[in-house]
Amino acid sequence: MANIQSLDPTASPLDYYGWELRRQREAHGLKQGQLGDIIFCTGSLIGQIETTKKVPTRDFSERVDAALGTDGLFSRLIGLVLRSQLPNWFQPYAEMEAKATYISTYQAQLVYGLLQTEEYAQAVLSVDRRAKVDGMVAARMERQRVLQRDQPPALWVILSEAALLLEIGGPGVMRRQLAHLLKFQEDPWVQIQVLPFSTGQHTGMMGTFTLLRFDDDPDLFYMDGYDQGHMTANPDVIKERSVGYARLQAAALSPEDSARLITRVMEERYAAPHSTDER
Known part of the structure; x- marks a missing residue:
């Protein structure tokens, strides 16, 4: 250094x-x-x-x-x-995310970054980038400040049931992450739905994606991969993915039923151990 x-x-x-x-x-x-x-x-x-x-x-x-x-x-x-600690390919999205007035996202495996706890983010980011993990975790926590603004964006998150069951960081980390999601029940600007496995085939099978809306700029569609992101304002793509997202919303559990499922998974799958040591 x-x-x-x-x-x-x-x-x-x-x-x-x-x-x-x-x-x-x-x-x-x-x-x-x-x-x-x-x-x-x-x-x-x-x-x-x-x-x-x-x-x-x-x-x-x-x-x-x-x-x-x-x-x-x-x-x-x-x-x-x-x-600057974010990957170069992700920085353009992070800049637009911070300006958006409405964010709607479907997450196929993980909790959306704006809703992650610090320890959950640490576990996710340490898989491939151990040398830079502290800076990247701090950057992810910084992104979340957008939800603390006087006029935060409206955020609608659809989580695949897989995001609740994929054990990131161990039972304790997952228990606290799911408890963190439940805290948003009283937030008027955040809605969380769970898409259950019983839905079968759905319009999100292409994978995780996000739609950003702005007051004065065109809507954006974004999806990322291992080391690159794809962002477009193509009207045809926006129309297709907006309809697809609306269908996901209709297929997912209601926010109230989603909260009940999250609670059940937290209490049954990630129940607090009787001993002081977690596996």
Whole structure:
């Protein structure tokens, strides 16, 4: 990784963040350990972030701003830093997702990224990208901030029943992930439906896909693969997939029945163990 003496602040958002952190810290006459004491972390962590060996979090950035009086500088930078941790092919979608006013998605195997818990995301992303998993998890959590806006997008999620049964990270992780989904029952902007196996053939058999709608821009269709994403505003594709999604909504369980199924799976398949150790 980069040596702080040779760190190029123009190389990437992460490099600039590390360079600026060191510059601001030294301008305040603080050593790494001293700054760490102020913001309740180790000097080693400060050093790792300054040399791009560690990706900062939003919480870390806000504490640095408060400690150094940098007027929100690092809180503004962190969004760029975390977005840069997403795969290059996924970044265009993430940018459009953040601008959408209506998101409708069908998920064939996994919980949608905006609804994932941190530990669930960690388990999913660590399969292929262990070296970058911390930064990618932080980036996924950053994406979820769109749901916390004063005017969040309307989000409609259809999950295949497989997403409830595919055990990601172990029973405890799944139990907490399903419990997290249930918290959205009271959210007026989020609707979750489960498509049961008993549906048989359906219009989502092509795989996971998402439709994005905007106030002033054309609708977008998106689906991703292992190392690439496909996004189009082709009106014929939008029409076909919108009808397909409406048929999925009609075939899926109601939001109320979906919540009952999620609860049943959580309590029966991922019941809390009697001992303190989970398998």
